[in-house]
Amino acid sequence: MSPAPGGAATPRTPSPMAPMGRARYRLVMGLVLLGLALLAGRIVDLHVFDRSFLQGQGDARTLRVHEIPAHRGMITDRHGEPLAISTPVVTLWANPQDLPDDGIQRLQLARALGQDLDALEARLARYADREFMYLRRRMTPEAAQRVLDLRIPGVHKREEYKRYYPAGEVVAQLIGVTNIDDQGQEGLELAYQPYLAGVPGRRRVLKDRRGRLVRDLAVLREAEPGGDLTLSIDQRLQYMAYRELKAAVDEHGADGGVLVMLDARTGEVLAMANQPSYNPNDRAGLDPRGLRNRAIVDVFEPGSVMKPLAMSALLETGRFPPGTVVDTSPGWMVIDRYTIKDIRNYGELTLAGILEKSSNIGMSRLTLQLDDPVVPDRYRALGFDQAPGTGFPGEAGGSVPAPMRWSSSQWAALSYGYGLSVSALQLASAYTAIANHGERLPPSLLRLSRAPQGEPVIDPEVADRVLAMMDQVVEPGTGARRALVPGYSVAGKTGTVRKTGGEGYQEDAYRSLFVGIAPASDPRLIAVVMIDHPRAGEYYGGAVAAPVFSRVAGSALRILDVPPDRLESDDDA
Structure with a gap:
C-alpha cells in the first residue's frame, strides 16, 4: 500500500477475482447453466420421448370431431x-363467453333471429357462465345464412x-x-x-x-x-276417407270417429282416418286427443256388428239348418233379471231375418240352446282378445271374458256384441274371414309384395252363407239401405251401441257403427265406420255410419277401377 499525500494510507479496492467474488460468480453461472440444461432436457423430453402428449394437448385445442x-x-x-x-335446416348456437358486449351487434343479432332484444339479453345472462346455448333451432338455410353473414364472434351453426x-x-x-x-x-x-x-x-x-x-x-x-x-295406405283413398269422416262427425255433432278400410284380398290397410286430428307441421295449441290413433289403440263394445261373426259360429254347430225359424215374440225376454229387447216385436224370423232385423232376442235364443262356448271361441279365433300384430305402438288387444264367469245373460249378450271390447282394426280384420271363404288375413300397415297365407277359422260354406245373409241386410227397404253403392252389391251390418259411464250404460250416448264388404259377389274392400256419440238427433248406425260407408266405398271402388257387379238401379226405400 502506497502512502497517500500527506502521509495517510489509501485503502485498496478488492479485485473482482478475489476468492469470495470468484465463488459467487461460479455459483451464478452454474445455476444459469443448470437451468439451461433442464430446459433443454425438457424440450428434448417433450419433442422426442413425450411427443404424443404435446401433440394431444395441441390437437385438443384445435382439432374437433x-x-x-x-x-x-x-x-x-x-x-x-x-x-x-x-x-x-340449420340450428344456430353460440358461446355466450365469446359474444361481444356491443349493443349494436346484439341488436342486429336479435333482429336477424326474429327475437326480442330484451328476451335475447335475458337468455344470454342465464347462460353467461356456459360455453353453449341455442340461439334458434331449425331455421331455413337462407335465414340462418343472413345471421351468419353478420360475422358476430361466438355465433356458430349446426x-x-x-x-x-x-x-x-x-x-x-x-x-x-x-x-x-x-x-x-x-x-x-x-x-x-x-x-x-x-x-x-x-x-x-x-x-x-x-x-x-x-x-x-x-x-x-x-x-x-x-x-x-x-305403407299399405293409398293416399287417394286416405284423403277421401278422411274428408267423409270429418264431414260426418261435423254433421252429427259427434265427439269423434274412425274409419278403417282393408284390401279384402291381402289384409292391407288402404285407409285409416281418425277424428279429431291435428296438423303435425304446426303443433301450437295441439289438442292431445288428436294424437291418439283411435282405430288401433281404442277399444269399445261393438254391438250388433258382431252378429254375423257369432252367426258363423252357431251355423257351424250343425244345430241350425237353413230353414230354421226363431220366434222372437214378444220382442223382449228376461234372463238373470236382465231384460233383453228388440226395437219391436218381429215375431218369427229366419236366420237371415235375425241379421236383417238385428234381433237381440233371436241371437240370444239361438245361443242359449248350446252348452259349448262356440261364440267366444269364434271371437278369439278371429283375432279378438289379442293384439293385431301390426307393430303400431300401443295397439289394443281388446278383451273377451273368461268362460268360468259367464252367467246366462252374459252368454246371450256376447252373441249380440255386448260384454267384450274390440278395436276398429280388429273388427275389420275379423271380417276378412267372411270375405275370403273362411280364411282370416292378418292386417298390415306396410305394403306387401304378395298376399299372405290366410288362417282358416270358419268353414268355407258357412262363411259364404253368412256373406249372402249380409248381402240381404243391405237392400232397399232395410235399415242398412243407406249403405248401398250404385252399381255394386254390398254386404254389411249396422250397429248402435250404448256408451258406458260411471254408473253403467248411459241413456243418451251412443256409438254408431257399420261394417261393409264390397262388392259382395267378389269382395275387394272391407270398411269399418264408427261415429262416437252423435248429438244431432240421429244415432242409429244405419242413419249415421252407413252413409259414410256408401260414399267412401263408392269412390274407392271407382278409383281402384273395380267393375260394377250390379247394373240395375237400387232405389232407397
Whole structure:
C-alpha cells in the first residue's frame, strides 16, 4: 500500500477475482447453466420421448370431431307418394363467453333471429357462465345464412334435418311425429325409429381458438341414411276417407270417429282416418286427443256388428239348418233379471231375418240352446282378445271374458256384441274371414309384395252363407239401405251401441257403427265406420255410419277401377 499525500494510507479496492467474488460468480453461472440444461432436457423430453402428449394437448385445442347427421328415411304411401320427408335446416348456437358486449351487434343479432332484444339479453345472462346455448333451432338455410353473414364472434351453426308431413292432418295419427331432435315420438315414426333414423357419420375439422371452422380435415365415417318405409295406405283413398269422416262427425255433432278400410284380398290397410286430428307441421295449441290413433289403440263394445261373426259360429254347430225359424215374440225376454229387447216385436224370423232385423232376442235364443262356448271361441279365433300384430305402438288387444264367469245373460249378450271390447282394426280384420271363404288375413300397415297365407277359422260354406245373409241386410227397404253403392252389391251390418259411464250404460250416448264388404259377389274392400256419440238427433248406425260407408266405398271402388257387379238401379226405400 502506497502512502497517500500527506502521509495517510489509501485503502485498496478488492479485485473482482478475489476468492469470495470468484465463488459467487461460479455459483451464478452454474445455476444459469443448470437451468439451461433442464430446459433443454425438457424440450428434448417433450419433442422426442413425450411427443404424443404435446401433440394431444395441441390437437385438443384445435382439432374437433363433428357429427354428420344422417338423413331420415322417407315414409311413402303404396304408390310412392311422400307422407313424411326430411328437409335440411340449420340450428344456430353460440358461446355466450365469446359474444361481444356491443349493443349494436346484439341488436342486429336479435333482429336477424326474429327475437326480442330484451328476451335475447335475458337468455344470454342465464347462460353467461356456459360455453353453449341455442340461439334458434331449425331455421331455413337462407335465414340462418343472413345471421351468419353478420360475422358476430361466438355465433356458430349446426346442420340438421326437419321432418315435414305433406298430407298434414289427413294421416297424422298413423304416421306420428318426430321431436325437435328428429327422433320418432308417436305412430310409425316411433315404431320404426331405428330403421328410419340411420347412423350418423363423423368428421374431423380444424378450428381456431375462437371455435371458428378453419377447414375440414377428414371424414372418419360416412353417414348412413335411414331406410325408406312404404305403407299399405293409398293416399287417394286416405284423403277421401278422411274428408267423409270429418264431414260426418261435423254433421252429427259427434265427439269423434274412425274409419278403417282393408284390401279384402291381402289384409292391407288402404285407409285409416281418425277424428279429431291435428296438423303435425304446426303443433301450437295441439289438442292431445288428436294424437291418439283411435282405430288401433281404442277399444269399445261393438254391438250388433258382431252378429254375423257369432252367426258363423252357431251355423257351424250343425244345430241350425237353413230353414230354421226363431220366434222372437214378444220382442223382449228376461234372463238373470236382465231384460233383453228388440226395437219391436218381429215375431218369427229366419236366420237371415235375425241379421236383417238385428234381433237381440233371436241371437240370444239361438245361443242359449248350446252348452259349448262356440261364440267366444269364434271371437278369439278371429283375432279378438289379442293384439293385431301390426307393430303400431300401443295397439289394443281388446278383451273377451273368461268362460268360468259367464252367467246366462252374459252368454246371450256376447252373441249380440255386448260384454267384450274390440278395436276398429280388429273388427275389420275379423271380417276378412267372411270375405275370403273362411280364411282370416292378418292386417298390415306396410305394403306387401304378395298376399299372405290366410288362417282358416270358419268353414268355407258357412262363411259364404253368412256373406249372402249380409248381402240381404243391405237392400232397399232395410235399415242398412243407406249403405248401398250404385252399381255394386254390398254386404254389411249396422250397429248402435250404448256408451258406458260411471254408473253403467248411459241413456243418451251412443256409438254408431257399420261394417261393409264390397262388392259382395267378389269382395275387394272391407270398411269399418264408427261415429262416437252423435248429438244431432240421429244415432242409429244405419242413419249415421252407413252413409259414410256408401260414399267412401263408392269412390274407392271407382278409383281402384273395380267393375260394377250390379247394373240395375237400387232405389232407397
